[in-house]
């Protein structure tokens with residue numbers, strides 16, 4: 159089912175691929191076309207199939223910040239995993255700046271709901287290892303890792319091991335690792351979900367600052383509409399394995415939490431989105 163609200167153009171609703179419009183951006187960024195994913199699981203003699211993605215078409219233009227929202231189980235993580243190259247689609251294609259995704263790559267910085275850190279490596283080594291994979295010159299790895307660890311508030315924890323950190327701190331190491339790659343594409347799956355309110359606000363501010371400094375395409379999954387409104391150029395709503403709507407966020411930047419609360423347009427947009435979810 160497709161929703162209609164005043165911020166959504168009919169073109170965006172009927173054809174999410176057209177949402178970015180024509181022009182050079184059409185070839186670049188993240189493009190997901192006709193994505194279908196059926197998980198199969200064998201229990202005894204039976205094959206159990208879960209149709210996680212029915213048909214997903216999605217385009218994140220170069221330098222665009224798009225949030226993906228939708229109820230639990232609608233397929234957000236599955237979309238991200240396929241774009242990350244960690245999961246093969248049943249059918250459909252993903253391209254990054256025109257190049258077909260066939261597996262993981264350091265052109266994409268990925269942060270998942272749970273940080274996948276190497277428990278036997280220190281915090282700094284977790285970050286520098288990723289930089290080694292990305293073929294960052296050796297002399298640049300430690301300073302760059304230190305810079306991003308400082309940015310997520312972990313300057314004093316370089317020598318700690320993941321098991322010695324809280325869940326939120328581990329998540330921040332994962333965020334630092336993804337940002338340190340300075341990738342063209344950032345894929346973030348509820349990256350701030352495990353953080354306390356103050357740290358979350360700090361991380362939101364830093365993410366926007368980084369994105370504004372070194373523009374890149376961001377696909378950001380969140381359950382928080384306030385977070386989506388604060389961060390995004392556009393919000394894509396998923397429902398049962400499909401894109402249900404694509405909604406522009408026509409609110410000037412810099413945005414503040416208070417400003418969004420006071421802005422009637424932002425409040426209307428929030429209410430419309432809330433109705434969909």
Ligand SMILES: Nc1ncnc2c1ncn2[C@@H]1O[C@H](COP(=O)(O)OP(=O)(O)OP(=O)(O)O)[C@@H](O)[C@H]1O
Pocket residue numbers: 197198199208209210228229230231232233234235236237
């Ligand atoms: N490895 C898997 N094997 C089988 N089914 C899976 C697997 N991973 C996800 N699913 C199913 O696919 C569907 C979509 O899951 P997904 O994790 O993409 O949802 P989500 O939108 O990210 O949810 P949430 O908001 O709770 O994180 C769900 O029905 C889920 O049960």
Ligand SMILES: [Mg+2]
Pocket residue numbers: 234235236271347
């Ligand atoms: Mg998920």
